[in-house]
Amino acid sequence: MSERGAQGSRPAGTDLREVFGLEGRVAVVTGAASGIGRSIAEVFAAAGASVVLGDRDASGAEQAAAAIRATGGRAVAQSVDVSRREEVEALVARATRELGGLDVLANVAGIPLDHRLEDISEKDFDRILGVNLKGTLYGCQAAIPAMAARGGGSIINVSSGAIDLPRPIYGPYAITKAGVAQLTATLSTEVGDRGIRVNAIAPGATITAFTQRHLRRPDGSIDQVAYDGFVEAMQGMSPLGLVGEPVDQAWLVLFLASDASRFCTGQIWRANGGSTFGR
Numbered sequence: 354m355s356e357r358g359a360q361g362s363r364p365a366g367t368d369l370r371e372v373f374g375l376e377g378r379v380a381v382v383t384g385a386a387s388g389i390g391r392s393i394a395e396v397f398a399a400a401g402a403s404v405v406l407g408d409r410d411a412s413g414a415e416q417a418a419a420a421i422r423a424t425g426g427r428a429v430a431q432s433v434d435v436s437r438r439e440e441v442e443a444l445v446a447r448a449t450r451e452l453g454g455l456d457v458l459a460n461v462a463g464i465p466l467d468h469r470l471e472d473i474s475e476k477d478f479d480r481i482l483g484v485n486l487k488g489t490l491y492g493c494q495a496a497i498p499a500m501a502a503r504g505g506g507s508i509i510n511v512s513s514g515a516i517d518l519p520r521p522i523y524g525p526y527a528i529t530k531a532g533v534a535q536l537t538a539t540l541s542t543e544v545g546d547r548g549i550r551v552n553a554i555a556p557g558a559t560i561t562a563f564t565q566r567h568l569r570r571p572d573g574s575i576d577q578v579a580y581d582g583f584v585e586a587m588q589g590m591s592p593l594g595l596v597g598e599p600v601d602q603a604w605l606v607l608f609l610a611s612d613a614s615r616f617c618t619g620q621i622w623r624a625n626g627g628s629t630f631g632r
């Protein structure tokens with residue numbers, strides 16, 4: 354682990370592999386069985402970190418960890434429902450007990466909920482708040498003492514491009530992700546004195562199971578015509594003409610996890626192909 358202290362982590366100008374890498378670090382990633390979380394876990398491991406992959410899909414998380422180990426990385430998997438505080442604490446405890454500490458936490462687990470605000474039920478609203486907002490808070494709360502004990506660390510939360518473009522039916526989801534953005538900004542002011550940085554990403558449309566929910570037939574297969582139409586529509590929103598892949602988010606998260614971002618905290622980072630501004 355690099356030296357931290359009042360002036361934060363190691364100053365720039367040293368070996369770039371060290372500055373941008375995670376050699377010797379311990380990272381926890383939630384939502385790591387699939388999509389963006391899985392890609393983040395793979396990139397962290399490739400950058401030298403030991404990674405704990407948490408997901409409520411225990412077999413998916415184990416498969417992802419096994420794939421990392423098969424390529425020479427260090428990874429273990431653990432079942433977690435992030436809406437349950439004690440399970441999130443157990444996930445972080447696994448890192449400190451088995452891998453010796455915690456340097457990086459990526460709170461990635463999240464769910465969609467397509468519903469208008471005007472008639473959403475209390476039960477549905479509680480469910481999405483529980484996973485997307487409270488789950489992120491529980492992760493941060495569990496990580497802070499573990500990171501403080503190491504002299505600092507980096508927390509990366511996952512907000513969404515949905516906070517920039519209000520649309521009917523995305524309201525409940527966008528509210529949770531706006532909450533994640535505010536949680537990130539405020540928490541960064543609470544924990545900076547312990548060397549802990551807190552940032553969030555707000556991904557633009559990124560092809561994963563999450564986005565594919567709109568494009569599946571009732572039997573679960575992908576409707577290729579709908580899929581191609583979706584990709585074209587998303588590309589049409591980007592001045593670059595691009596739709597995101599999970600690794601586009603993972604590379605940004607690697608920067609935020611590494612010492613290269615030692616001067617960055619409390620910010621919302623947007624890998625979205627410029628889609629906020631349209632084409």
Ligand SMILES: NC(=O)c1ccc[n+]([C@@H]2O[C@H](COP(=O)([O-])OP(=O)(O)OC[C@H]3O[C@@H](n4cnc5c(N)ncnc54)[C@H](O)[C@@H]3O)[C@@H](O)[C@H]2O)c1
Pocket residue numbers: 383384385386387388389390407408409410413433434435436461462463464465484488511512513514515555556557558559560561562563564
């Ligand atoms: N894909 C996009 O376009 C996009 C855009 C903006 C934000 N996001 C956010 O990125 C994050 C990752 O999404 P993704 O696109 O990779 O989707 P995904 O569905 O591929 O992955 C989400 C993962 O989270 C896990 N998960 C869900 N609820 C959980 C819970 N309660 N406890 C533990 N694990 C849980 C799922 O099992 C899954 O493995 C989410 O927070 C999502 O809101 C995605």
